[in-house]
Amino acid sequence: MNSTPADQRRCCFNVHSIGPFAAASLLGAFLVFQVQPVISKCVLPWFGGTPAVWTTCMLFFQVLLFAGYLYAHLLKSFFRPAAQGAIHIGLLAAAALSLPIEPSDAWKPTGGESPTIYLLWMLACHVGLPYFVLSSTGPLVQAWLSLRDESDRVYRLYALSNAGSLAALLSYPFVVEPFLSVADQSSTWSMLFLAFVLVQGFIAIGLFRVSDAVRPVTRHARPDRRTTQRTEIERGRLIGWLALPALASTLLLVVTNHVCQDVAVIPFLWVLPLSLYLISFIVCFDSPQWYRPKPIAAVTLLAIFAIETKHILPDSVRLVSEVASHMTLLLGACLLCHGEVARLKPPAAKLTLYYAMLSAGGAIGGLIVAVICPLIFDAYTELPISMAVISAFTFVLFVACQGWREGIYHWPSARRARWGIAVLVIAPVITSMISDRENTVASNRNFFGTLRVIEDDAGVSLVHGRTVHGMQRHGKDADQPTTYYGYQSGVGRVLRIANESSTSNRIGIVGLGCGVLATYGRSRDRIDLIEINPAVRRLAEQHFTFLRDCPADLHHHLGDGRLVLARMETAAFDLLVLDAFSSDAIPAHLLTTEAFDLYRGRLSADGVLAVHVSNVHLDLVPLVSKLADHAGLKSRIVHSRGDERRGLNTSVWVIIASPGSSVFDHPLMDAAEAIDAGALAKAPLWTDQYHNLASVLNIW
Secondary structure (H helix, E strand, O other), rough: OOOOHHHHHHHHHOOOHHHHHHHHHHHHHHHHHHHHHHOOOOOHHOOOOOHHHHHHHHHHHHHHHHHHHHHHHHHHHHHHHHHHHHHHHHHHHHHHOOOOOOOOOHOOOOOOOOOOHHHHHHHHHHHHHHHHHHHHHHHHHHHHHHOOOOOOOHHHHHHOOOOOOHHHHHHHHHHHHHOHHHHHHHHHHHHHHHHHHHHHHHHHOOOOOOOOOOOOOOOOOOHHHHHHHHHHHHHHHHHHHHHHHHHHHHHHHHHHHHHHHHHOOOOOHHHHHHHHHHHHHHHHHOOOHHOOOHHHHHHHHHHHHHHHHHHHHHHHHHHHHHHHHHHHHHHHHHHHHHHHHHHHOOOOOHHHHHHHHHHHHHHHHHHHHHHHHHOOOOOOHHHHHHHHHHHHHHHHHHHEEEEOOOOOOHHHHHHHHHHHHHHHHHHHHHHHHHHOOEEEEEEEEEEEEEEEEEEEOOOOEEOOOOOEEEEOOHHHHOOOOOOOOOOOOHHHHHHHHHHHOOOOOEEEEEOOOOOHHHOOOOOOEEEEEEEEOOOOOOEEEHHOOOHHHOOEEEEEEEEHHHHHHHHHOOOOOEEEEOOEEEEEEEEEHHHHHHHHHHHHOOOEEEEEEEEEEOOOOOOOOHHHHHHHHOOOOOEEEEEEOEHHHOOOOEEEEEOOOOOOOOHHHHHHHHOEEEOOOOHHHHHOOOOOOOOOOOHHHHOO
């Protein structure tokens, strides 16, 4: 009996077990998702801890993922198996030599760079080559496995790789970060990468013993009608392979930004949408029987309806309902997008092209949200647009699908429902236009997020998501300090003491907001205002009068607070205010032993450090107190109650001074409390190499 070339290849392939292929897929995907938080943690502090750093990192990794998938496709298409193995072994070796991935301090930004461009360049230099190699693993390993097994079963390795990605995502914040320093994380990742190099190198060596495949012969014949029709069908599939992953990727980033900034600012909440995104891949590619388009579409439409009608719910349940609805929408939409992509998958011989198109779609989604939308929109306009598109897409599938158990479609039914589709497209856009827009005076969007100036009967406020960065009252009370900075707040008390004891003070403020603290400034005072986001100063000067009316000598500094203070080598502040913590966006590098050593070196002999730690979900008081104790300083806690009529918020400040300072002897500090000794003993001590957000979670 004559054997086919495929039979010859299978016989000559000496890797007789699927184990190495599964191991390479699982380990490669695990490392792909572990490197993202590891490298992000290295560079996040240098850019102010903004969520935009994460979005930019995701854009970088999605684009590089596409490059890896494209490399896999070109390698398989133009080179014989032995050449594929040789080329990839060389690439694996080069990637191994580029380790470690942790950038040195020489890469710290000075504040004058474009954050997005500089961050992308830094990532390319330190993690570009290893990630490029890892990103090609999925399609390349499956392509090599198809030399033995040409059935669609090779696609199950894609589900396995996404399971590895999910394991990496969930293990990092709860297993890796609490126990390993940044340097140890980088070293551990590097060792695992070397293990991956050995596993995939073993598979690549096996390609040297694979018989050459019969190369396709290109015929230059005039295409007939059937060939043209098949080409049109293939073109439609290519569009689907590109557009559906792009829609899912866009929705992932849009929903994550909206829920984590505007709905519920809760630490680690971003893990949930990304987990659902990965789960949708696992479900859709593990087995076709898991994908039921009609019931999935029905649940997704119900989630959309719940989101559009959230305003009728009482406040007590609105938050939970809105988060649950958005997560249900995201999971349903991703299941539909990835389910349809899985349904359109080609034979195993074309899987590298298929995966290249999928990754290109994901990269397009990241590019839209991270780059294009901030350039053309001054608010999160992509949210209603994405909702409109996904609503129409879901409704089309629901109407066209003929059964609740099987994905059999009757597309003319969807065309007859065009008016319903039009309503679903228009409704989210209209709802967004009339929601919360009437009070918005100005809006500015950049790398650091979207800032809004909102005016109501109480006054004018500067808002980022759900976080208020200061408010100015109307009329005769416009010169009064508000929000977290009132006269009875910790920082208000310290400033009043400083004004009583000295005719001139040098004050440093990390975190400008709308400039409320400038109300305490006097003509002989010098105030250094440090702010990383240039839009904050612009809005503070245009829509608030705190800075304009302040008689003190104001000096503005653009950049990360710690980096700016490090450059101010001769500064000696009488009061240094640390007010850079907003909701769950905690720049951990400002709360480390090294940072507090820097602060102590920037204070005068009797200088005071005031740290704003008001937070719903994080208890920063024990951490800050322990850092002060470690630096040889004493600390007290000042709580102040809010007063809505006067525009005051409940606040918590930790006041820190040298052991010889008399600030705590002043009557205004009678309200200051010492931290409980037991809580201080149990408190974590963060360093530049080790800081764990879970250790300060306020779960009660």
